[in-house]
Amino acid sequence: MKILYNAKIHTLNSLQPHASALVIDHERIAAIGGEELLETVNADTLREDLGGRVVLPGLTDAHIHLMNYALGLEKVDVETATKAECLRRVAERAKTTPPGKWILGHGWQQNDWGGEFGSAKELDEAAPNNPVYLTAKSLHAGWANQAALKLTNIHAGSPNPENGKILRNEHGHPTGILLESAMHLLEYALPETSTAEIAKAIQNSLPLLHRMGLTGAHDFDYRPAFMALQLLNIENALTLRVTKSVPPDLLENARALGLRTGFGDDHLRIGAYKTFMDGALGPRTAAMFQPYLNEPENRGILNLDGEQLFELGRTAAQVGLSLAVHAIGDRAVHEALNAYEQLRAYETKNNLPHLRHRIEHVQVIHPNDAGRLAKLEVIASMQPIHAVSDMQAADRFWGERSALAYAPRTQLQAGATLAFGSDAPVESPNPFFGLHAAVTRRRPNGWPGPQGWYPEQRLSISEALAGFTSGAAYAAGMENRLGRLAPGYYADLIVLEQDPLTCQPDELLTIYSTATMVGGEWVWQS
DSSP, X not given: OEEEESOEEEOOOTTSOEESEEEEETTEEEEEESGGGGGTSOTTSXXXXXXXXXXXXXXXXXXXXXXXXXXXXXXXXXXXXXXXXXXXXXXXHHHTSOTTOOEEEEXXXXXXXXXXOOOHHHHHHHOTTSOEEEEETTSSEEEEOHHHXXXXXXXXXXXXXXXXXXXXXXXSOEEEEEEEGGXXXXXXXXXXXXXXHHHHHHHHHHHHHHHTTEEEEEEOOOHHHHHHHHHHHHTTOOOSEEEEEEOGGGHHHHHHHTOOTTOBOSSEEEEEEEEXXXXXXXXXXXXXXSOBTTBTTOOOOBOXXXXXXXXXXXXXXXXXXXXXXXXXXHHHHHHHHXXXXXXXXXXXXXXXXXXXXXXXXXXXXXXGGTTHHHHTTOEEEEOHHHHHHHHHHHHHHHGGGGGGBSOHHHHHHHTOOEEEOOOTTSSOOXXXXXXXXXXXXOOTTOTTOTTOSSGGGOOOHHHHHHHHTHHHXXXXXXXXXXXXXXXXXXXXXEEESXXXXXXXXXXXXXXXXXXXXXXXXXXXXX
């Protein structure tokens, strides 16, 4: 046993919101209270004086791509203010990369460059002796040079795949930009990374995530990530509690196996079946009711309609798999809600449990749909940091529709459960950046002003913390053992020098964990 004392503990438990000491027996909290607990423990109990520091429950990122984040740490960082800087970084990497070897990067966003996409020719000039492929920040677009296009046989005669598009110049030749499923035409040829290499990359990223205050994650990467996570879990090296989604292409396999939500252990368990309704705002492929501003022919790409999604949901529900649906545009969210309405009726009619279904992102919603997530008991899995990253693009392409874009207050007031994440590597997985975005609706530089963007959508710090704690725990079906500090709950906690519940909002941007505990064991200490 051990006791942590002399601390300012925020339990996030309404029955006992504050404490100064807690007793840990193996993985769980045995008691929580004041310094009187020091008199109740045995003489051989390990005693740790936290020196008055702040303790919070460990935070969970409810939407992350762990493999892509971990592997991305090794890629060229091309999230730059200008295209010229992006190309300079590629050229720098080319100097140390053997000819013929792939150069991979991530993070560009053409909206930061005045809306202008890059070209294959520009990458050819930056790296004339290497195939180059850079994924957009949204992960819904890719940028390749001619060497990469040639290696993957993408040319003027290549047709657009279903739910994807190859951007072309006036002569019909590919420009180097691939949208949505067109990315797969190239990505199949990228160098394969072994399960062991992926596992090692994820393991190397864990200290970074723990330092940010994360003790849990809901992962939405594909089969290779699940294989690597299993390997780490078997080796007792997975120090993050991971709820793992079933990828879009493996529903029939999961159904055949009878795989259900919650299968596994409390370090690695099955979450929801994940599928996609549409694309993203960045490449303007999110499915909209009305066209994007100044693009009268573009309403985005709708991958599925409500009926098709219902059929997938029914297949999943028959074996106890919940649904997590990527829906960003207002039409995509509407179709997802129509499917969930049918699915709830189907669950009731067939005496099936009402599973904890989710909509991932909910980035813009039609006013008529604003209360439907709460009514249907669908979890709003949102990423507050997207609002401050995307606000200019949202205003530019959605206009007045942005009043209900990235709108957690609207969902909270309607009664929906919020689960917050980052969508890393789309954004930083640092949850304190997400908390800052949720409570200020401002970028770190203060833009667009003291009140923030659509300030009526701001949350209090307590409401925002709930999205990274109790809301995420509920979405994972683990609310009886995670998300707060209370007897019987796991001793998953973080130790901070600053108090996020009382500090100035901009101070949230500088908070890191000085010590992170998972299951009663320190997994990170500065």
